[in-house]
Amino acid sequence: xxxxxxxxxxxxxxxxxxxxxxxxxxxxxxxxxxxxxxxxxxxxxxxxxxxxxxxxxxxxxxxxxxxxxxxxxxxxxxxxxxxxxxxxxxxxxxxxxxxxxxxxxxxxxxxxxxxxxxxxxxxxxxxxxxxxxxxxxxxxxxxxxxxxxxxxxxxxxxxxxxxxxxxxxxxxxxxxxxxxxxxxxxxxxxxxxxxxxxxxxxxxxxxxxxxxxxxxxxxxxxxxxxxxxxxx
Amino acid sequence: xxxxxxxxxxxxxxxxxxxxxxxxxxxxxxxxxxxxxxxxxxxxxxxxxxxxxxxxxxxxxxxxxxxxxxxxxxxxxxxxxxxxxxxxxxxxxxxxxxxxxxxxxxxxxxxxxxxxxxxxxxxxxxxxxxxxxxxxxxxxxxxxxxxxxxxxxxxxxxxxxxxxxxxxxxxxxxxxxxxxxxxxxxxxxxxxxxxxxxxxxxxxxxxxxxxxxxxxxxxxxxxxxxxxxxxxxxxxxxxxxxxxxxxxxxxxxxxxxxxxxxxxxxxxxxxxxxxxxxxxxxxxxxxxxxxxxxxxxxxxxxxxxxxxxxxxxxxxxxxxxxxxxxxxxxxxxxxxxxxxxxxxxxxxxxxxxxxxxxxxxxxxxxxxxxxxxxxxxxxxxxxxxxxxxxxxxxxxxxxxxxxxxxxxxxxxxxxxxxxxxxxxxxxxxxxxxxxxxxxxxxxxxxxxxxxxxxxxxxxxxxxxxxxxxxxxxxxxxxxxxxxxxxxxxxxxxxxxxxxxxxxxxxxxxxxxxxxxxxx
Numbered sequence: 105x106x107x108x109x110x111x112x113x114x115x116x117x118x119x120x121x122x123x124x125x126x127x128x129x130x131x132x133x134x135x136x137x138x139x140x141x142x143x144x145x146x147x148x149x150x151x152x153x154x155x156x157x158x159x160x161x162x163x164x165x166x167x168x169x170x171x172x173x174x175x176x177x178x179x180x181x182x183x184x185x186x187x188x189x190x191x192x193x194x195x196x197x198x199x200x201x202x203x204x205x206x207x208x209x210x211x212x213x214x215x216x217x218x219x220x221x222x223x224x225x226x227x228x229x230x231x232x233x234x235x236x237x238x239x240x241x242x243x244x245x246x247x248x249x250x251x252x253x254x255x256x257x258x259x260x261x262x263x264x265x266x267x268x269x270x271x272x273x274x275x276x277x278x279x280x281x282x283x284x285x286x287x288x289x290x291x292x293x294x295x296x297x298x299x300x301x302x303x304x305x306x307x308x309x310x311x312x313x314x315x316x317x318x319x320x321x322x323x324x325x326x327x328x329x330x331x332x333x334x335x336x
Numbered sequence: 337x338x339x340x341x342x343x344x345x346x347x348x349x350x351x352x353x354x355x356x357x358x359x360x361x362x363x364x365x366x367x368x369x370x371x372x373x374x375x376x377x378x379x380x381x382x383x384x385x386x387x388x389x390x391x392x393x394x395x396x397x398x399x400x401x402x403x404x405x406x407x408x409x410x411x412x413x414x415x416x417x418x419x420x421x422x423x424x425x426x427x428x429x430x431x432x433x434x435x436x437x438x439x440x441x442x443x444x445x446x447x448x449x450x451x452x453x454x455x456x457x458x459x460x461x462x463x464x465x466x467x468x469x470x471x472x473x474x475x476x477x478x479x480x481x482x483x484x485x486x487x488x489x490x491x492x493x494x495x496x497x498x499x500x501x502x503x504x505x506x507x508x509x510x511x512x513x514x515x516x517x518x519x520x521x522x523x524x525x526x527x528x529x530x531x532x533x534x535x536x537x538x539x540x541x542x543x544x545x546x547x548x549x550x551x552x553x554x555x556x557x558x559x560x561x562x563x564x565x566x567x568x569x570x571x572x573x574x575x576x577x578x579x580x581x582x583x584x585x586x587x588x589x590x591x592x593x594x595x596x597x598x599x600x601x602x603x604x605x606x607x608x609x610x611x612x613x614x615x616x617x618x619x620x621x622x623x624x625x626x627x628x629x630x631x632x633x634x635x636x637x638x639x640x641x642x643x644x645x646x647x648x649x650x651x652x653x654x655x656x657x658x659x660x661x662x663x664x665x666x667x668x669x670x671x672x673x674x675x676x677x678x679x680x681x682x683x684x685x686x687x688x689x690x691x692x693x694x695x696x697x698x699x700x701x702x703x704x705x706x707x708x709x710x711x712x713x714x715x716x717x718x719x720x721x722x723x724x725x726x727x728x729x730x731x732x733x734x735x736x737x738x739x740x741x742x743x744x745x746x747x748x749x750x751x752x753x754x755x756x757x758x759x760x761x762x763x764x765x766x767x768x769x770x771x772x773x774x775x776x777x778x779x780x781x782x783x784x785x786x787x788x789x790x791x792x793x794x795x796x797x798x799x800x801x802x803x804x805x806x807x808x809x810x811x812x813x814x815x816x817x818x819x820x821x822x823x824x825x826x827x828x829x830x831x832x833x834x835x836x837x838x839x840x841x842x843x844x845x846x847x848x849x850x851x852x853x854x855x
Contacts, residue, residue, distance in 0.1 A: 192734050210672050264849050299695035299728055299844050306697050310724070317699040317706075317720045317759075324704035327692070327734035 110224055111135045113154040115145035115171065116186070117164050125158065128213045129220070142166040146174060149181065156223055158216070159203070161187045161194055169194075169201055176202035182223040184216070192327035199281045199329070206279065206328075222277045222334060238273045240321055240333050243312055245273060252312075259311050264289060268304055269312075269332075272322070277334030279325050305330060353395040357403035360387045365410045377415050381432045384411065388440040392447035400444040404437060463586055466494065470590065474597040483601060487567075487594040488521060494586060495569060498522040501557070502530050503565040510534055510566065522552060522570045529554050530566045537563045542571050555587065559595045567591065616685075630674050630803045634667035641667075677805045680738070681790065684812040691735070691816060695728040695843060698761050698768060704733070705740030709748070713757075716748055721760040728843040729768065735813045736837075739821075742806040743772045743833050751776030751830065767838035774832075778825040787823065810835075 112129055116122045117140045126136040137152055139145035142163045149157070157175075161168035172183060183203045187195050195206045205219050238245045244253040247270060252259045261269065267289050272280060285301055286294045294300060309316035321333045364387045368380045375383070384407045392400035412422045416429040424430050470490050477483045484501045491499045500522040505511045510531050529547050533540045533554040541550035557565040579587075641660040649657070683689060699722055706713065747757045755775035762769045779787055779794060786792050788811040791804040814821040820836040 210668075262849050297844075297846075300846050302695055302697050302700065302728055303846055306699065309699075309703075315720070317703050317722055318718070319703050319707070323707055324700050326704045326737040 109133070109135065110155040111137060111152065112220065113145065113148055113152070113157045114138045115140075115142065115157060115163065115168075116160040117141065117162075118160075121160075125213075125216070129217070132217055134220075140164075142168065142171040145171060149175060149179065154181065155227070156182045156184070156220060158184050158186065158220070161185050161191070161198060169197055172198055172201040172203050182227060184219055184223065186211075196281050196283070196328050199279065200283050204278055226277075238276065240276070243321060245269070247273065254312055261308075261311065264304055265308055265311070268301075269308060272330060272332035276332045279329045279331045281329035285329065353399040354402045356395050357391050357399040358406055360391050361403050361406040361410055363387075364407075365414060369414055372415065377411075377426070377429050378432055380411065380415050381429075381436050385436055385439055388436070389443055389447075392440070392444040393450070396451060397444045397448040400440060400447065404440040404444075407436065408433060459582060463582070466490070467589060467593070471593055474593060477597065478601055478604070480598060480601055483594060483597050487590065491567070491569060491587075491590055492520040494590070495571065495583075497553075497570045499567055499569040500525060501565055501567055502527075502534075504534070522568050525552070525568045526550055526554075530568060533566045534563055542569075555591060557591055557595050557598075559599050564595065564598070631671055634671045637667045638664050638671075674803050677803055677809065680809055681805050681812070684809060684816070689735070689816060691732045693730045693732055696731055696733050696736075697728055698722065698726045698770065698837075701731070701733065701736055701740060702759055702761065702770070705737050705744055708737070708741050709744055712748060713744070715753070717754070717756040719756055719758045721758070723761070723763065726761065726763060726768070727839070729837055730840055731817065731837060732813075735816070739810045739813050739835065740770070740772070742810050743835075746806055747772055747774035747776070747831070747833075750774065755830075764836075767836055770835045770837065772833050773826055773830055775826075775828075775830040778829055778831045779823055781825070784823050788821070 112134045114122055114125050114129075114136060116125065116138070119140075122138055122140070126138060130136055137148055137154060139148050142165050145157070145159070148154070159168055159171060163171070168185065172185070175181065175183065183205075185195070185198045185203045185206045186209060187198070187206060188209055191208075195208075198206065204223055207216060207219065236246065236248050238247065242255045245251070250266060252261055252266075252269070268285065271285060271288050282298050282301055283295055286298065289304075290297070290300055305322065306316070309319050309322050313319045313322060323331045323333060325331055361384075364383055368375060368383060388400050388403055388407070391403045409422060411429075411433060412424050413420060416424040416426060416433070418425060424433070470486070473486045474483060477486055487501060488499055491497070498520050502510050502512070502525060510527055512525065512527070526541075529541055529550050529552075532546065533556050536546075537556045537558060538546065539556065540546040540554045542548070542553035544553065547554075551570065553569040553571050555567045555569060556563045557567055641664045645652070645657065645660055652660070702720065702722070706718070744757065744759075751757070751774040758771075758773045760769075760771045760773075762771070783792075783794055787794065788807050790808040792808075793804040811821055814835060817837070819838060822834055824832050824834070826832045
């Protein structure tokens with residue numbers, strides 16, 4: 105499957121905005137199929153099996169969250185959700201339900217395109233398999249050897265710090281919610297204990313970032329989660 | 337505080353007092369008998385008169401009359417010759433006894449009046465002090481619930497009956513009180529009688545003319561604009577028809593005071609609503625004017641540029657097209673920023689915002705704000721002073737990030753290119769200060785309060801000015817957190833904004849990881 109021939113499904117009820125997105129994305133060489141309601145979107149997914157979905161959370165018929173939930177029952181298709189600002193709860197919920205990334209309106213189409221590219225690349229790059237090596241800026245990590253280098257300097261991480269970092273690496277370039285991180289690193293009973301995450305994130309920043317108060321790699325998405333800058 | 341004088345006149349133990357009259361006579365007779373060698377009969381009569389005075393003052397009219405009546409035979413038998421006979425030979429003694437009788441009558445009467453006046457004075461003093469404390473408590477109360485609770489308490493103390501206030505609902509129907517009842521609230525109110533009282537504005541129940549068989553007393557609560565409710569007063573031992581006039585008056589005064597306070601509280605509420613309405617009206621007006629100015633200008637540019645591209649696109653060279661597109665994009669961005677700010681302010685003002693407090697690291701608050709302004713601050717030197725290992729703090733990260741973004745954005749907007757922005761975090765025993773300082777022109781002292789007002793701009797004409805909402809948003813967010821924001825000018829020029837975040841509770845401890853490091 106060539107990336108540029110990927111089929112994208114836009115589920116968006118506003119006709120103008122849909123027109124803008126499809127024009128822009130068609131120009132990028134993608135094939136576009138559109139739906140204006142959640143139910144229609146679900147049917148399109150079954151019939152045409154697109155490679156990626158761009159989903160507006162505010163739909164006229166069923167809740168966008170519902171669309172994500174029913175899709176995730178049987179499909180791993182990448183989903184980018186679009187939402188209004190100040191809906192961190194909505195966004196977090198969508199991500200926890202299984203959406204892969206989000207954008208808040210208004211956004212620039214360039215950002216959308218780069219997110220779509222990144223998601224499609226992730227799907228083609230690692231078909232379920234694990235990654236051995238990750239690099240962003242001066243940080244190099246060899247996952248199998250558990251080796252972490254900042255420039256030439258080797259950094260020692262505790263098991264939890266390493267686990268946290270490896271989850272972020274697995275989702276590099278994408279936001280991972282607080283809940284997902286807490287659950288995967290500490291276990292389901294720690295979901296309410298967000299301070300663990302803050303403290304260990306602080307540790308990681310102090311070990312990996314040149315200026316922990318101005319992180320270049322371990323980015324905070326306020327109210328949603330964390331994003332590790334993608335090495336590209 | 338229960339009225340000690342409640343129904344006093346009817347409760348005096350008269351018989352015991354009559355015995356006191358006999359006792360005084362007996363005592364004085366014995367004393368006089370022992371001193372009969374020294375005292376003349378007229379002296380003894382004076383002594384008896386003293387006794388009558390005492391009884392009259394201490395025990396009242398009837399005991400003193402009773403004492404006098406017992407004195408007559410005692411004097412005649414023991415002291416007036418012939419002794420041991422009820423006959424009185426001496427004319428002087430007879431006249432003395434008659435005089436004693438009349439003086440006793442007069443003094444008893446006088447004493448009765450004095451006693452009554454004293455009782456009235458005490459009663460009045462009691463009432464005055466009760467009314468004083470009632471009005472004091474009422475003056476301090478501002479909520480309807482508090483006022484009614486005070487009323488129920490005072491009426492209970494004065495009349496000894498459980499009682500409750502009944503008010504109409506929105507439809508004008510009397511309903512049972514919604515609030516949890518006090519111990520002294522009357523339960524089992526007859527709403528039918530209450531409604532009759534409410535409609536007629538007359539007292540009913542408990543031996544009153546209307547509904548005399550209803551055990552509780554129903555008193556209309558008469559306000560300025562007619563009856564606004566009903567008090568139901570459970571009177572078990574006494575009847576309204578036995579009420580003294582002062583008690584009726586007192587009940588009236590209580591009701592008046594309570595109604596007055598209730599109406600005052602209601603009108604204060606109305607006034608507050610009116611002010612709020614006025615403020616939102618003002619906000620809407622400023623909103624309209626700012627929308628018309630700040631949004632219309634970029635909109636005009638966008639529409640103009642877009643229509644040029646639409647109609648003359650074919651004739652424009654690549655460079656002009658680019659320029660027009662850039663203009664559209666920039667102006668749209670500006671409009672978007674403004675809209676977001678206006679919506680944000682409306683959201684904060686509307687009271688929709690519920691704080692989502694979570695433990696956050698201070699460096700993350702600063703870091704995420706800087707990250708959001710990454711592009712804007714690309715060429716701006718920024719220094720950050722912050723101790724390592726700062727304790728976590730409980731805040732709404734999204735909102736506080738907004739505060740930091742607005743402050744940093746202002747610092748960037750109002751200070752010349754190339755001059756640094758300094759950020760520092762200082763811990764205090766009970767919280768921490770986050771300071772953002774620039775090297776711009778600073779803010780004139782007289783505007784240090786005003787800059788946080790909505791739509792206020794230090795320099796209205798300045799092209800860089802936004803809509804004048806950034807700092808009001810900051811203030812609203814900070815105040816929602818119960819925190820503080822203030823501005824001052826720096827030594828050497830520039831504005832300095834300081835946000836104080838109090839430490840509400842100690843940060844949670846985490847189970848330290850077994851220190852097994854990966855090599």
